[in-house]
Amino acid sequence: MKKIFLLTLFITAFTIAKAQKIDSIFVNLYTDSLKKGTYNYINVDGLMTNGKYLPLDSNHIIFKSNYGKFYGNSLWIYPDFKPAKVHISVCLKNNPASLQEFDIYVKRKEDGPLKSTEQVLEEMKGSKRKRN
Numbered sequence: 001m002k003k004i005f006l007l008t009l010f011i012t013a014f015t016i017a018k019a020q021k022i023d024s025i026f027v028n029l030y031t032d033s034l035k036k037g038t039y040n041y042i043n044v045d046g047l048m049t050n051g052k053y054l055p056l057d058s059n060h061i062i063f064k065s066n067y068g069k070f071y072g073n074s075l076w077i078y079p080d081f082k083p084a085k086v087h088i089s090v091c092l093k094n095n096p097a098s099l100q101e102f103d104i105y106v107k108r109k110e111d112g113p114l115k116s117t118e119q120v121l122e123e124m125k126g127s128k129r130k131r132n
Contacts, residue, residue: 022046025056025098027090033107034086037079039071040104044090056092064089081106 024047034040042063044056063070066087068077077086084105091099115123 021049022054022056022060022092022095022098023049025061025090025092025100026053027100027102029104033105034075034077035107036077036081039074039076041074042088042090044073046092060093061090062093077106084108 026045026047028043028045030041030043044061046054046056046060048054058070058072061073063073063075065075067081067083068075068086070076075086075088085103086106087101087103089099089101
């Protein structure tokens with residue numbers, strides 16, 4: 001009886017482990033450019049062999065870039081960065097063939113102060129007048 005239980009446990013554990021294997025990875029960027037002087041999150045999802053997606057982090061992925069420093073999934077771009085873009089590569093730690101490489105441009109123009117609610121409403125009123 002004990003042998004049957006252990007055999008069943010082993011088969012179940014093997015099946016679960018196999019079902020959770022990462023088949024491929026996909027990079028989903030939340031932005032079209034990186035910002036200097038801040039952390040920029042690089043989202044990587046894994047397609048599992050069972051068809052489900054799983055968000056991956058630095059426990060599963062090797063992150064590299066030609067500039068800046070990765071802290072987990074976040075790339076820090078130094079404020080004095082001059083080039084137009086950063087080259088990034090990601091791959092599964094246990095599958096170097098899953099390598100994905102891409103370039104992301106760095107935002108050139110600094111963000112100005114946000115408009116007040118009144119300014120936005122006034123602009124909306126002005127655009128309505130132009131359409132009529």
